[in-house]
Amino acid sequence: MADPLFEFTERLAAMFAVAGFPRMASRVLMTLMMSPDASLTAAELRDRLGISAAAVSGAITYLERLGMVRRRAQQGSRKELYELPEAAWYTASLRQPPFYSEIAGMLPAGIEAAKKAGAQGPLARLTEMQEFFEFMRTRMPELYEEWMRTRRGCADASTTE
Template identity: 85%
Template sequence: MSDELQEYAERLAALFTVAGFPRMASRVLMTLMLSPDAALTAAELRDRLGISAAAVSGAITYLERLGMVRRRAHRGSRKELYELPESAWYTASLRQPPFYSEIAATLPDGIAAARSARAEGPLARLVEMQEFFEFMRVRMPELYEEWLASRRDQR
């Protein structure tokens, strides 16, 4: 990747970081995004970003959990290649992330505890949170399908 593209990758990563995305995960994601094949080895990521193997590993683990990066065998080598999903990283973010379901599953316990404690403020916030995550759990797969349909229509 050219120095100019790597510099731009860092600018994009900084925007993601400001929005709350972990810094190393942002840097790795944007470096993959702007690499020629959208795939790099851990050593290539380390070299391009000037970070440790542990930092690469942590970022990859985080991105895999979100479905934004996947591992595959590097042909002719024992190394793994880290790549963006075929339908691009942003479509992975529109699929139903597991944390929506996980958060929704824990909220009834909090709501019950707030009701038991007669804590009206926390109860109202937890109920609103439950409604939001239930809405997101239902709508995210629908948005993903809409995105795919719009991509098909553009071709």
């Protein structure tokens, strides 16, 4: 018999993949999201998803880089537990990911190269791209703080009802 929660997890992961998130990272993230305590070992992820240890490792490495998953030593074992951060996974995506800073930091070299080459089209696009990533780099922490205030407000409202 099919497991409706697993099927939903796979559908949700597929939506993330369609939006451009790596397929395996999507599956691992959503599997962690749907686990009882938002944490699983590599072996549990491998068994639940029917994937290789290498696929789990690659997905975890990607998710860790984004701050969406963290490793924790499992007490009394050499195995590591992979878990979602204390703040829900979506708040991790609103923090200032290194990606924005890294891209913004790379763009001046491209802008300079486009200027030297007299390449007006690439220069305009690279300049706009730099402006966008600088905007995102500065706004993401503010959005995260706004989200945390909103969450606290929702939690406060639900306890007073």
